[in-house]
Amino acid sequence: MNDKSEGASPASASAGPVILVIDDEAQIRKLLELTLESKGYTVRVAISGNEGITKAASERPELIVLDLGLPDLDGVEVLKKIREWSEVPVLVVSVRSAETDIIACLDAGADDYLTKPFRTGELLARVRTAIRHRSSLQERPVFTVRDLQVDLSARTVKKRNETVRLTATEYALLALFIRNAGRVLTHNYILEQVWGPTFSEETQYTRVYVGQLRKKIEDDPTNPKIILTESGIGYRLQAESETP
């Protein structure tokens, strides 16, 4: 527990993973610092896009929390610049809630997106997912979420230890979600990955197949807990049970 407001100074650095917060609003910076440091993360801050880019290089953070409305550069530009040389996970936190803005961020390489005002619990969950996603996935061929078990090496899917029969496309879709567990995947991305680039406009494919997949792996397809819909953007596989 670290209530100190000067969490950004190297002196108070704890051993936790370093997170870079790029936001020009002092109050939001403070809120993020308090929230993240309370969970043991080390927080560095930048108050402009250019400073953010520099610090992303010098501080080598494990995650960047990025605001879009920066005074010098647009957040999407910052994101693109960072993506030129780094694969560090980026979580965008913005007041912009239009789907086009969100899709633009995700297409530019953001890992996740959260609109302000956000619930702090939600923020922490997203941060955890993003950091873990980068480190751990390849070592675990067997993936478990709730009562669903997927063995990517044996290509088997089990729900409550009973084998679920999936078509080839359904399996490809589920495998894609698992490889990107916790990340928001846009319709276009899913279509390109599963059906190929020429299908990128056929969004009804994802709707239909996600619907079919949910019928097989969700307890209640109307109230999905595993594959969540991101309104107007795409889907996200729930990586862990979140604390709301």
Next chain:
Amino acid sequence: MSEVDHTRPDPDTLLSLIKKEEERGDKGRLKIFFGMSAGVGKTYAMLSEAREAVAHGIEVVVGYVETHKRMETAELVLGLEVIPRKKIEYRGTEIEEMDIDSILARKPKVVLVDELAHTNAPGSRHARRYQDVLEILDNGIDVYTTLNVQHLESRADTVAQITGSVVRETVPDSIFDAADEIKVIDISPDELLKRFQEGKVYTAERSRQAVDNFFRKGNLSALREMSLRMTAERVDKQIREYRKGQRISSAWKSGQRLIAAVSPSPHSVSVIRWARRVSHTMDASWVVVYVDQSDKLSAEQKEQLAKNMKLARELGAEVVTTSGVNIADSLIRVAREQNASQILVGKPDRLFFSRTARLIDDLMQRSTDLDIYIVGQEDGPSKKRIPNIMPRPQSSPLQYLLAVVLVLFAAMICFPFQEIIGYRTVSFILLLVVSLLPLKFGPGPTVLAAAMGALSWDFLFIPPRFTLSISNLEDSLLAAMFFLVATITGLLSSQVRKRERIIRQREARTSALFALTKDLSSAHSQDEVIKTAVSNIRKYFDADVAVVLGDAEGEMASSAHPASSFFPDQKDFGVAAWVYWNEKKAGKNTDTLPSAQATYFPMSGPRYPLGVIGVRLHEDVKFSADQESLLENFISQITSAIERELLNDVNRRSVVVAESERLYKTLFNSISHEFRTPIATIMGVSENLLGRPDTARSDFSHVQLNEIHLAAERLNRLVANLLDMTRLESGMIKPKLDWCDIRDVIGHSLKSLEKELEGHPTAVNIPDAVPLIRLDFGLIEQALTNLIHNAALHTPPGTEITLNVSVDEHECVISVSDNGPGLPAEDIDRVFEKFYRASGGNAGGTGLGLTITKGFVEAHHGTISARNRPQGGAEFIVKLPLSESLTNDLKETA
């Protein structure tokens, strides 16, 4: 031309072939049943073929078929769909004509139209039936029709020569050339005569008359030969076109062009027909040229000239009017411009002192490289000597008189002074008067005045006075010189004057166009353009003008533009509409709907017609060819000005839209930012504090914190609603339709309301086989969230909330109902109003939720309604129209 040129396909030729194919695309196909005379069985053949087509399931209707009471023919009509004829009242008698409007409205695949050469009753839309046929073809309907060889324009005078009877109802050869298929109905003359005798063609009495007059065996053989030859020529031409298409180079000819010179003489008709035949066989294009020498033409000549030009156009010529003093020079100039190698002129009636003879002389001298053809006059029925136009009767007798009087008057004045000034000086004074005359008079009066001057000088001044005899040689020579000098001066200056007049006219035309262009370019809106156009046409043509514009959807306005100087009545408006849709001129002094008050010209735009300009001349005034071409120039200038303004308008509007969109977006983003940043802080901090394990739930500060958190959430909702409301009211909501699973939309709504729905059991009923539907996920989700939240907010805890979804092929119906107390009956109509709050309702709403829901639903062209259910509780019903939906069973693509 070298061999190399022959082997290379000419891109222009290929293009024109392609164009021809394309033109055919949406046009109907024309099939002509062609024969040498009446009675060969054209109608019979046409009907037989129509029946065959019907048997193959093709939709054929009878537009107009004349059976001539022939039994076999009448039987064939039975069973075919017949469009009722239109009855036209003309001078007390009722005439039946083909009803073109019903045909166009019926829109069959094929329509049968007998007797292509027929002349319609006055008051019909078009003067001639072939024009009806062209309009039907333009509307994509195929036409079968019948035609006799003597009705073809280019053959009419030959037929008249053969048979001795004049054919008045002729059709332009262009329609014959444009036909997609010609079917020759051929029987031998003997057979035909036999059919006559059997009374199969006409009734017995008429038959005999007809056989005596027209249907003599000799005539029939000649007509038969003519019709077969025409068809053969056509086949030949088709083969040539095929060769062009197939790039068979050996038979290629150079792109020949020939020029036919015409005058306001009826003889020019032969020249035009001859030119058409020659050009057709040579496969050359042809130009008909009239050289305007600014002579004053008599009304008769004007009419003949107009007839000649019309004939030329109908026969497919390009028509050029040029002005110049010397006809030969002008012709050679046009020939060079048009790259023509041959000039056709008519044969002169006399060999000496004939204008035509001089023209031929000039042509031969001045054009070494051009071929000159001299066409003989055909002894057609139209042979009628018109007054020789060489010594132009352009000066009235009054002018002759006046010229003579002036000279005599000068002589009278000089008479008393002759002793003082000497009689020889008088000759110079008289010479001066005569040489001044051309300023006002033509060459005729001038020459007469010169003669009178010489005579009066001789009579009154040269001794011996008062006799015409002259005593010494010197004076005789002087008198003779006087006459010569006066005549030459007079003629030369009248020549100069004529040139000057031509130049002045040309300049007047140019400056009128220039003035119009200048005025148009300074007009800055469509209204100003039209105002300028109307005032310019009024000024230069002394006519009233009406402008009717089309709108962006391509529909014609329902009334003339307010700047018009006359407003067409209902009938004329119909003519304007016809012009608008057909993009061809019509109305007074044209062949189409000539009973209108004004002539209407189309303004053709790039995608749809821009409008129509009506020009109404004063009673009984007609345009000269010159004026008409100037007017057409005017209209094309006006058209491009209107088009320019339209484009400007579109640009201006899109700039404004883009600017307001940008402004709106900036404002929207900054307001969201300014409000949401502090709210985010309050919510985040209070949530953090609430989550601390060291604050007990019953703790005083915990309760306070909870209140802060709730208030912040409410504020957040309000901001969201206000922003949505702004979006709605600024018209910036444009649903981004995408395939959505309605199950998913509802699931997402319920998830976002998890907290608000605590204590409200919810039930969702969605049929299993609900298809994907196209809607904006975000908007509909927000709309449903508002409805569900509304239900939770305004009902006591424990009230059940039910969502029902049903989808059919036209719409998707979503209802949100509860079993609570229901809506206040008096307020049901007002629930969707802005800031409406139910009296005594639960606090926490913003008064905007339902308004926003309504706005989002309506942005999808859907409807929303509220009611109280008979079994109690409120129900909101959203209906979304579906353009297309997708069933769930997509094929597995893996």
